[in-house]
């Protein structure tokens with residue numbers, strides 16, 4: 001069996017499963033957020049009763065993160081619905097935006113806007129980064145989330161995928177989901193990345209090869225000696241975008257890098273620390289296999305209007321830009337800001353450049369990690385970038401008009417986010433280029449799409 005089949009077979013209590021089997025699977029973690037959480041709760045209450053209890057309060061993780069720092073009253077209300085539900089069900093893993101007193105509502109202060117932090121001590125930021133940092137990603141387990149980029153957690157050798165509110169409401173009541181076992185496409189990584197080339201370039205290359213529907217309802221399994229040289233954050237960048245090729249999930253092999261990250265996070269957060277990874281069988285059956293020499297990759301860009309329109313950054317040097325954006329679960333992690341700061345150090349951006357840490361922990365890292373005596377935060381500020389004091393999804397998904405960095409007018413934006421279909425970041429006419437943090441930083445300086453290898457220092 002493949003890695004995905006092995007996780008699913010165990011969760012279904014079967015000795016063997018094969019691609020195409022429909023199986024009832026036990027769920028280890030159900031993840032939801034402010035956009036889909038209220039709908040999921042609504043389905044749960046309608047189907048299981050107004051006074052029903054969730055199947056396992058320790059297995060539900062709720063992270064408000066999307067439309068948070070906005071004056072939009074309906075968005076604010078969504079956070080309150082989550083808080084009320086978490087209190088009613090006594091859920092230990094609700095990462096509230098504020099340190100709320102009983103009955104307190106979430107109110108965003110537009111005067112403070114994104115210049116002043118408006119979040120409390122439990123806020124965890126973007127869900128896919130938060131579940132890893134807070135110790136909810138365990139090898140060999142099944143995570144179901146009401147968000148298409150739930151596939152991120154596959155970096156940790158688990159099966160993780162996004163579902164709609166109806167399925168999630170059912171999981172909330174039963175801890176089970178009916179899944180069709182996906183066939184697996186295998187990518188073997190050889191060698192290591194060259195300077196100026198990042199994990200984002202790997203996944204943009206892969207999506208360019210497969211197309212945005214080339215892996216529809218398939219598992220993308222990543223392995224080979226090159227895969228073991230990638231950090232956990234790099235692996236998360238890759239699995240995060242499996243869905244952009246149509247994938248059901250992405251999954252990496254378990255190794256000491258996985259173990260060190262997971263064990264530390266479970267220990268820090270006091271979450272369940274036992275897990276059983278899956279390893280590779282000798283008789284895996286793949287739908288397709290690919291080999292990728294990482295050392296041959298170049299800085300890559302996905303052009304308007306979808307993540308599969310692949311070009312090399314150096315082929316786009318005449319493409320003038322209006323804006324740059326560094327953030328999201330894909331490109332707003334600590335290592336992403338470190339890479340951007342390496343390029344921006346001692347330089348000025350020439351176009352409006354917005355930076356949003358994915359989580360409060362990333363924000364703290366930006367204020368402590370230094371390059372030649374300056375913190376990442378200082379380097380970005382000195383370059384002229386605007387940094388949000390409130391981590392979260394921000395403009396990755398557009399959001400209400402007052403969202404930090406939102407494309408409220410047409411124009412061309414280069415972004416470290418993961419999706420660029422029309423309207424994704426706001427205006428329907430805007431063109432979004434997806435690229436690595438290094439490429440986005442270099443482009444912010446140039447005002448055109450730039451190859452970061454020309455800006456290494």
Ligand code: SF4
Nearest residue numbers: 149328329393396397
């Ligand atoms: S940062 Fe973007 S892709 Fe990630 S969860 Fe938020 S909206 Fe979705």
